[in-house]
Amino acid sequence: MLTFMMMGARLVQYGAIEPVITGSLGAVSRVASRPTITDRNGELLATDLNMVSLYADPRRIVDADEVVEKLATVIPDLDWKGTHSKLQSRSAFQWLRRQLTPKQQADILALGIPGIGFRPEKSRFYPGGVAASHVIGHVNVDNQGLAGMERYLDQQGLSELRELGMTSDVSLEPVKLSIDLRAQSIVRNIVHESMVNYKAEAAGAIILDVDTGEVIAMASVPDYDPNQPSRTLPNGSVDKEYEKGWFNRMSNATFEMGSTFKSFTLAMGLDAEKITLNTVVDASRPIRMGGFTIRDFKGKNRPLSIPEVFQYSSNIGTAAVADRVGIDGHREFLTRLGLLSKMETEMPGVATPTQPRTWKKINSVTISFGHGVATTPLQTAVAAAALVNGGHLIQPTFLPRTPTQAKLLSRRVIKDKTSADMRYLYSWNGVRGSG
Template identity: 55%
Template sequence: MSFLSRIMVLKSKAHFSAGPRGHESEKGLTFQGVRKTSGQQARSRIAIMIGAFTLVYAVIGGRLVYYGMTPPETVSSIRPAENQVASRPDILDRNGEILATDVRTVSLFAEPHKIVDPDEAVELLSTVLPNLDRKAIYKKLTSNSRFQWLQRQLTPKQQSEILSLGIPGVGFRPAKRRFYPAGDAAAHVVGYVNIDNRGVAGMEKYLDNQGLADLAAIGMTSTSELEPVRLSIDLRVQNIIHDEIKRGLTDFDAIAAGAVVLDVNTGEVLGMASAPDFDPNNPGETIDLKTKSGMNRMSGGVFEMGSTFKAFTTAMALDSGKVSMNDTFDARKPLYIGGFTIHDFHATRRILSVRDVFIHSSNIGSARMADAVGVEGHREFLTRLGLLTRMETELPEVAAPSQPKTWKKITSMTVAFGHGVSTTPLQTAVAGAALMNGGKLLPPTFLIRNQEQANEIAKAVVNERTVENMRYLFRANVLDGSGSRANIAGFNVGGKTGTAEKVVNGRYAGNVRFNAFLSAFPVENPKYVVLSIVDEPKKAYKGCGVTAGCNAGVIAGNIIRRAGALLGVKAKFGPDGNALLVSY
């Protein structure tokens, strides 16, 4: 073997490791090739990527656990599907009795593009909803729209039966329906809502006017139950009022009747009703537009209040200082002025004291009192009592009073006994309360108002001496005058009747009357005013007649007799008020 051959054999058997400078490694390290180095780098990169993914998914998992354990946040505009219906707050009476509340229901809808057989769908739905308008439903099911309401506010039974029909393309959406446990008893005060649960009348409409409707319209509804709204109404008193005016419609054969009980010291309305009325649970079926059954006559109707205005005329005369309780007025013959004749309905034809003018309801005496004060003084006083301007209260149905465009001497004289100015009965009761409570005018409220709040807004309108005299005259009229049928034993009632002739075809009709009775009790320190009205009575009560004392006075007396104790007024008997009735 040649030398070169030996050298090649030795090289093939030798193991070399290149050093940093290409020299043989002194420590016997082997040479690492390019392939091995690339593999190690790949493994390192994979390890980094796995670590990164692990970290990302760990963060995501941690956040999911966090969100899962965190209570759901209340977000007004993002709501679960079942809560997407706007809620309304419960309406309660002053004692916590429910007057209005929401109940859950569902509404039936259809997606016409998914309806397979419209004819069959209509037939099947009619088996559960027999009153369904088949033509209208068929038209909806064959329309080009993608959504149609078929029936709103179904009962659970109806929903279950429709589900069992298995009709493709129809479904249900959650809804809420307003329920009024008291029915028609407080209909005009509480009001009602429409099919979309929006307030239409009464305090329901008031709530919407406070911003509830606007919030619901933009989806800003609450997931939690809204705070209940507590009214000043006492449902017990409300039921009594409602019962008595309903009875009055029948007993006196009248076209309408109404009454209100007002706290004279706070201005709170404890109860108010007007008949004919309606059932707020089914307003569309019970409101008769022809008979104006939906009209709240107590605050939404204006009437000439007749001789009840003589209370304000007398108070005005006494408060002005131009008339005293010792003055007299000549009523021996009619009063002629400006081509008009003023005469008394129950003519006494004698000189009358202030007390006589009041209890005999003398038109002549009242006209002379107004003349003593003057036209401007008369108009200013009625404005001061709030009788010539629109009343401010929460109830939306409030009518503005009417008065002559120009006031002349004859205008003042006729207004003195209730002709020429029309006001709402509630407005008259509010003004009457100012004559009984120490001379403070308080705007009426259908919400809870305490004495401190009332004192802050009270406005002095007459002096205390005038109030004392008016309390005396009110009591005298019940004891010796036209208000005797409201003299309920133990409650010391005082009041003033008003029998007004209604205008028919532009003239006053002697046989068509609007009667009212303005009363207060206990009159020595009045706590409540009760005003009752009877519109066009035709039947005499126990041979009494059809004047105010025979019907409106009877209604007011019955309300006081039944509600007095519930209102916290302790009946007093005997000369000193300490005697008790004892039965064996």
């Protein structure tokens, strides 16, 4: 009789307390959504998937060992020791596994384990995988943007809306980017193959619309899969080599851009009317200056016309042009083209260019062929676009922009005739030079 009285009392107690919820999707806080991201043609780049995450109330766990054994039948890579420790804690809430599939949820429900439940969540999915990882970026397990345009969206107020609960279970308007997924995929594959073939540490490329400033494609390798932004090694540690792929060298790093700067030096000379396309400079012998000797790689050892200076990538000829313009004019011209100041665009984490604290003649000479100043590859492309689009500097964008909008944002930096001359030089070099 005493035993049955105790059992009856326990039944009354169980009947009076709040029931344990194991499967209800509306029991915990609402889900924070993110807008779908597409390319310029509407192709899907990022979207939310409905998932569930498993949690436990350790106070209601009867046998932690049994719970771990049962969960391991559904979750093969379950951390037995860590899960067992969580189940024996004194807290009222412990995450056991984030973002389970519907099948895993159903299998766990079938186990009939008291004291565990499911919380509805959103998982970000990137159909293109690595193709546009540095442009799109990625999110953390709580669906918060950490890099790329995902982080940009949070910086534009999405994170504040999330905190106010205004993005919960709400279908947000899609965000269209300027990139073309077709071009993006090709560029990414090409730079990856180049990095492998040349055994390089890294590689990158950008396709820019010179009339609107829209970034059509931008790839930086090594890269990573935003669906799996971090990776765990067999010993349980984080794969640091894999995480190096997070670094976007096209906008987040600066480099001495080498002979690409010869474009700007010749444009500077043409715009200042210190040279014309018919000008001939002496490149017959090396230049000795401040203890340094400046030579040409496979030099012609003769006077060169300006098209030939560009065609043969002559350091000596380029230095002669910079000398005609002068130190102050040289620095002013590169500043005008935006190569010496931090670039403005939507991409977070843009690097700031570096330059000599004091410009001397030797600095001007070496900068004329791309050494002594470090800038981002994206800025180099933007400045080069101004050389060929009629002379208008247009800040780059990863969002769609019309030619009319671009015209309002643009700033003339060189004469139209200078731009026409530069188009001629680029064409000349493409046909007769190294490209």
